Amino acid sequence: MFAPQMQEKRSQKKAVVIGAGVAGLAASIRLAKSGFHVQLVESNDQVGGNIREIRSGPFRFDTGPSILTKPEYISELFLLWNKNPEDYIRFLQVEPLFRNFFSDGTFINSFTDRKKFEAELKQKSHEHFSQVNKLLDESGEIFRLTHEVFLERSLHVAKNYLNWPTLRGIFRFNRIRAFQSMHNYNRKKFKDERLVQLFNRYASYNGSNPFEAPATLNVITHFAVNGGSFLPEGGMISITKALKKLAEETGVEIKLNSPVTKICHEKGKVTGVETNGSFIPADVVLSNADIHYTYRKLLPEIPMPKIIAEQPRSSSVIVFYWGINKIIPNLELHNTFFGKSDIAEYDALFKKETICDDPTVYLYNSSSLNPSDAPEGMSNWFVMVSAPFNNGQDWEKTTAELRKNVLRKLSEVLHEDVSALIVSEKIMTPPMIEKNTNAWLGSIYGNSSNKIFSAFLRHANFSRKIKGLYFSGGSVHPGAGIPLCLLSAKITSELISRRVK
Numbered sequence: 001m002f003a004p005q006m007q008e009k010r011s012q013k014k015a016v017v018i019g020a021g022v023a024g025l026a027a028s029i030r031l032a033k034s035g036f037h038v039q040l041v042e043s044n045d046q047v048g049g050n051i052r053e054i055r056s057g058p059f060r061f062d063t064g065p066s067i068l069t070k071p072e073y074i075s076e077l078f079l080l081w082n083k084n085p086e087d088y089i090r091f092l093q094v095e096p097l098f099r100n101f102f103s104d105g106t107f108i109n110s111f112t113d114r115k116k117f118e119a120e121l122k123q124k125s126h127e128h129f130s131q132v133n134k135l136l137d138e139s140g141e142i143f144r145l146t147h148e149v150f151l152e153r154s155l156h157v158a159k160n161y162l163n164w165p166t167l168r169g170i171f172r173f174n175r176i177r178a179f180q181s182m183h184n185y186n187r188k189k190f191k192d193e194r195l196v197q198l199f200n201r202y203a204s205y206n207g208s209n210p211f212e213a214p215a216t217l218n219v220i221t222h223f224a225v226n227g228g229s230f231l232p233e234g235g236m237i238s239i240t241k242a243l244k245k246l247a248e249e250t251g252v253e254i255k256l257n258s259p260v261t262k263i264c265h266e267k268g269k270v271t272g273v274e275t276n277g278s279f280i281p282a283d284v285v286l287s288n289a290d291i292h293y294t295y296r297k298l299l300p301e302i303p304m305p306k307i308i309a310e311q312p313r314s315s316s317v318i319v320f321y322w323g324i325n326k327i328i329p330n331l332e333l334h335n336t337f338f339g340k341s342d343i344a345e346y347d348a349l350f351k352k353e354t355i356c357d358d359p360t361v362y363l364y365n366s367s368s369l370n371p372s373d374a375p376e377g378m379s380n381w382f383v384m385v386s387a388p389f390n391n392g393q394d395w396e397k398t399t400a401e402l403r404k405n406v407l408r409k410l411s412e413v414l415h416e417d418v419s420a421l422i423v424s425e426k427i428m429t430p431p432m433i434e435k436n437t438n439a440w441l442g443s444i445y446g447n448s449s450n451k452i453f454s455a456f457l458r459h460a461n462f463s464r465k466i467k468g469l470y471f472s473g474g475s476v477h478p479g480a481g482i483p484l485c486l487l488s489a490k491i492t493s494e495l496i497s498r499r500v501k
């Protein structure tokens, strides 16, 4: 009986969300549900942030993410508004997860289905599958012990600690493998070096170094392998299209081509934002832009908390979008071509801030599932290699060298002259990522997660200095990647709904 009145009262409150990445879209949809009048202000001419598409002649490419885990976090947004998610987006489960090519000329397919994975290993490795089973079960346990504490709530609100599951989660450092590096953990599990490489690779999902990051990051392995990997029908861009549609239907006002230049505040309280020379008043401002960028460019008068500002940045990527004049039958949707040495690769990336000569190459071939992404008989290859964040390197030279090395590697493994098959090309480098989304130094996962306490060294979802100012997205708690960005939108919008009455 009281609900409509509350809704009306809430509708007087105005929220401005800066940036229409996946977290900004999700937070806007949630805030609209709580009765706010939401204006979502985006500097680009389209929404989606990293999740956009580009066309290159007759080829279509997803620009950023290609692997979706936890699609239920997307569905939840539609269910919140009593809508059927399937009317907006359909998720296809991907099996095999990956075709993994190794430098000894062999390959192993990895699967979510453990029986299929076991059958594959039986044929291709001396490793007993019970070791894989153990790793996957232990990764699941890490998720069970940590998700409520580290992923689904603010880590910066004292009362969130005053309950038993939280305290238990925090003090189980051994069971969440916090004192062991991901590499050491994987090394102890497997004799087959290829499996160590295969499972180390999950550290790169949030731009971390498996030789330094705690094995707690195997929670990523749990998301990706136990939970499965998905591709929406129509490609990853369907996530952006579906959320934009829902946002518009729920009354979110989307303003494109509107870079916010300033977050305004008075007497310790947020008052609105400036964009395109005009002021938009607001009771709440939620910045979904990178937190370093937000402080430096939109709030230069307020210093960023020192300990967070000083954390090292996570890695970035270089992506080649190649139109290929052939379909190579030996490729799956997701393919990894491992380099000879993980240690050489990660040392180059994190210690020397460069890319080694034989890096691991990831190839996403969306036309194998979505034939309309390429003309008949052709393929669209999204070829990605981890790169350091932008520290002023000579990117033209680095990219040219990398291109040569990647072509040599793919040509050797696939027994094709790949450079002769390329009929169109676009390239994305760390400085371009920075330009497109304001990701600070082109780092795509915010601060790195290489230390035991990294989870506590991400910025909170709210400002302690300015009332009414909040933060979501990949650079703040709980972290980057689509699922965590969606959780950050949930944590932040719930905080706002509780606090702003």
Ligand SMILES: Cc1cc2nc3c(=O)[nH]c(=O)nc-3n(C[C@H](O)[C@H](O)[C@H](O)COP(=O)(O)OP(=O)(O)OC[C@H]3O[C@@H](n4cnc5c(N)ncnc54)[C@H](O)[C@@H]3O)c2cc1C
Pocket (backbone or CB within 6 Å): 018, 019, 020, 021, 022, 023, 024, 041, 042, 043, 044, 047, 048, 049, 050, 051, 063, 064, 065, 066, 067, 068, 069, 258, 259, 260, 261, 288, 289, 290, 317, 319, 433, 436, 437, 438, 439, 444, 445, 472, 473, 474, 475, 480, 481, 482, 483, 485
């Ligand atoms: C190449 C690549 C591959 C990836 N692969 C995967 C993957 O396979 N799976 C996965 O889960 N994750 C992946 N990620 C990570 C994932 O894309 C990000 O974690 C996620 O998309 C970040 O979303 P976000 O909402 O935090 O911000 P972003 O996507 O960075 O969006 C921020 C938005 O804010 C806007 N903005 C910034 N400043 C302003 C301003 N001043 N005014 C107005 N608007 C502003 C930007 O234009 C942008 O639209 C990948 C990322 C990249 C780059």
